[in-house]
Amino acid sequence: MITFICTTCGTSYPPSDTPPARCPICEDERQYVPASGQSWTTPHQLQTHHTNAWRQHEKGLFSLHTTPAFAIDQRAFLLQTAAGNILWDCIALIDDATVELVGALGGLSAIAISHPHYYTRMQDWSRAFGGPPIYLHAADQQYIMRPTPEIHLWEGDTLEIASGVTLIRLGGHFAGGTVLHWACTEDGAGALLSGDIVQVASDVRRVSFLWSYPNMMPLPARAVLRIGEALTPWSFDRIYGAFLSKEVPRDAKQVVAGSVRRYVELLNG
Ligand SMILES: [Zn+2]
Ligand SMILES: [Zn+2]
Numbered sequence: 001m002i003t004f005i006c007t008t009c010g011t012s013y014p015p016s017d018t019p020p021a022r023c024p025i026c027e028d029e030r031q032y033v034p035a036s037g038q039s040w041t042t043p044h045q046l047q048t049h050h051t052n053a054w055r056q057h058e059k060g061l062f063s064l065h066t067t068p069a070f071a072i073d074q075r076a077f078l079l080q081t082a083a084g085n086i087l088w089d090c091i092a093l094i095d096d097a098t099v100e101l102v103g104a105l106g107g108l109s110a111i112a113i114s115h116p117h118y119y120t121r122m123q124d125w126s127r128a129f130g131g132p133p134i135y136l137h138a139a140d141q142q143y144i145m146r147p148t149p150e151i152h153l154w155e156g157d158t159l160e161i162a163s164g165v166t167l168i169r170l171g172g173h174f175a176g177g178t179v180l181h182w183a184c185t186e187d188g189a190g191a192l193l194s195g196d197i198v199q200v201a202s203d204v205r206r207v208s209f210l211w212s213y214p215n216m217m218p219l220p221a222r223a224v225l226r227i228g229e230a231l232t233p234w235s236f237d238r239i240y241g242a243f244l245s246k247e248v249p250r251d252a253k254q255v256v257a258g259s260v261r262r263y264v265e266l267l268n269g
Contacts, residue, residue, distance in 0.1 A: 003124070004040045008033065010071035010092035010120040014146050025116060025143060030173070030212040043124070046070065047095040054101070057240065057247070059186045065244055066093045074118055074242040077193055078102065079182060083162040084109025088180050088193045089242065092120040099128050108132045110161050114195025115174040116143035118242070126150040135161055137169050137176025157230065168234065170197050170227045172209050172219050181234050189237035192252065198227065200241030204248050207239065207259045221264045228260035 001015035006023040009031055013020045019040040026033050052064045065075040070092060077088040085108050102108065108129040111122055113136055122134050123146055131150050138153040159167045164183035171177050177197040183190050192198065198207045209224050211217040231253075239248040239255070248255050 002042050003121075004042060005046065005092050005121070006071070007039045007041050008071060009117060011116075011145050012092065012121045012123065025145065028143075029215060029217070031117070032214050043094075043121075046093050050093050052091070052093055052095065052098050058191075060184075061182075061191070061240070063240070064091065064098065066091050071120075072117055073244075074196070075244060076118075077240065078105065079165065079180075079193070080105070081109075081162045081165055081184070086162060086165060086180075087111045087125060089113055089118045089195055090120045090122045090125055091118075094121060094124050094128055102129065110135065112136075112161060112167055112178070112180060114179065114197050114242070115177050116140050118195065119144065123148040123150065135159065135167060137167075137178050139169070139171075139176035140174050143174075166234075168230060170230050172223050172227050173197055173211060173213075179231075181236065183235070185238075187237075190235045191238040191240060192231075192234070192236045193240050194242070196242045198231075198239060198241070198256065200239055200243075200246035200248055201259075204246065205255055207241075207248065207256055209263065218267065221267045224260055224263050224267075228257060231256055 003012050003015050004019045005012045009025045011025045050066050050070055053067045055063050060080040062078040063075045076091045079086045085106050087108050090113055110132050111134040126132055126134050133152040134150050135152050138155045157169045166181045167178050168181055169178050179197050180193040185191050201208050209219050211219050236252050237250055239252045
């Protein structure tokens with residue numbers, strides 16, 4: 001039995017002898033099946049041809065990114081807190097080196113994921129570190145392709161998973177679209193780990209919001225205004241997005257407010 005992994009989105013499926021017939025995550029209008037057709041890989045093939053690269057962004061915050069690029073090519077973050085390490089978002093490659101290095105940093109006490117495109121191999125990540133809870137918003141429950149007892153579905157708009165570490169449900173790209181607010185940065189200014197729920201743009205003084213990134217489909221104005229309102233009470237100076245080098249380095253509150261305003265202006269003509 002093999003855990004097959006979709007090569008376009010990185011989602012893993014329950015172990016089987018033959019690959020699944022289809023990937024519902026890629027057949028959703030927010031993703032795509034390539035013109036060449038659906039294809040699959042396995043954990044063994046993935047760890048033979050790829051590796052995870054690390055960066056430290058500031059004290060207590062590392063990112064891991066698979067190289068050469070695989071599937072959606074997002075990165076995951078390891079956040080060090082007094083209550084243990086939190087994995088924010090997830091990637092499909094977990095190899096022996098990654099297990100050894102994360103273990104040396106103290107393992108994982110929790111996993112939290114912004115939305116279904118990054119669920120990937122959350123089940124294997126949790127099991128490799130003794131089964132810490134995986135926090136997913138209940139509104140996206142139907143996109144869990146490989147249920148596991150470690151998944152903890154949460155409801156409502158916020159959930160504090162460790163002191164000063166809060167999940168905020170913003171919706172938008174997915175109904176349960178979540179960002180992580182980290183209050184206890186060393187300088188006390190706070191940071192937002194945003195996945196692609198708040199997407200850091202090429203001009204890192206801008207963020208944007210879409211229903212589908214690969215298919216370039218916008219969100220309605222009310223959804224973008226709601227995201228802006230939901231972030232208003234929270235203090236943060238920086239945003240770390242899902243992709244390599246996509247970071248708003250300062251004044252991130254003003255960047256979000258200005259980007260929301262401009263987005264709605266453009267939608268409304
Ligand atoms: Zn897929
Ligand atoms: Zn996405």
